[in-house]
Amino acid sequence: MTCLVVYYSRTGNNRTIAESIASKLSADIDEIVDKKNRKGRLNWLRAGKDSRSGKLTEIDYQKNPQDYDTIIIGAPIWAFNPIPPLRTYLQEVDLKGKRVAFFICSQTEAYKDMFTQLAEMTPDSELVANFGIQEKRFKNEDYSADLEAFIEKVKQ
Ligand SMILES: Cc1cc2nc3c(=O)[nH]c(=O)nc-3n(C[C@H](O)[C@H](O)[C@H](O)COP(=O)(O)O)c2cc1C
Structure with a gap:
């Protein structure tokens, strides 16, 4: 695989989570880079607005998911919506017939609803696993058992 x-x-x-998953699976890793500047207070506000209105953006990435059996995709949530760089990625790449898994670290438990949306955005893929974690748990607690369970599902 x-x-x-x-x-x-x-x-x-x-x-951090992406690097941990990639290391445990000996997988390749690729970063989606948003060409729109998302740093700073004003851009933070714009990021939320763009996300809420379902905007797309311009992105860079290096690897072609067509070259892989399983694609594990992770991102935060902005304004209770899939973020523009992720939305754009899912529109640009062809994940038809691919095994996919999603992970999200967000401030709240909003990731629970987000997984439903992400599955709907990848209807021609086989969803094999989801891993969601709240930021405070990510920063303060040991979540390795849950991450391991996610990785085991990906491996099956
Ligand atoms: C513009 C903006 C909007 C956000 N909106 C939400 C939200 O609606 N729900 C939530 O749980 N977290 C929200 N967050 C928090 C991020 O999802 C959270 O900080 C996440 O851990 C950031 O991940 P990163 O460090 O990989 O960018 C928002 C963050 C930003 C910058």
Whole structure:
């Protein structure tokens, strides 16, 4: 099984999880880069607005998911919606027939609803696992058993 871990991360949380998953699966890893500047207070507000209105953006990434069997995709949530760089990625790449898994680190438990939306955005893929975690747990607690359970599902 060939695995690709793809992630977007503005402040590093989802990057840390992506790196951990990629290391445990010996998978390739790729970062989705949003060409729109998302740093700073004003851009924070714009990011929320863009996300809420379902906007797309311009992104960069290096690896072609077509070259892999399983694509594990992670990102935060902005304004209770899939973030523009993730929305754009899912529109640009062809995941038809691929095994997919999603992970989300967000401030609240909003990831629970987000997984439903992400599954709807990838109707031609086989969803194999989801892993969601609240930021405070990510920062303060040991979540390795839950991450391991996610990885086991991906491996099956
Ligand atoms: C513009 C903006 C809007 C956000 N809106 C939400 C939200 O609606 N729900 C939530 O749980 N977290 C929200 N967050 C928090 C992020 O999802 C959270 O901080 C996440 O861990 C950041 O991941 P990262 O470090 O990989 O960028 C928002 C963050 C930003 C920047």
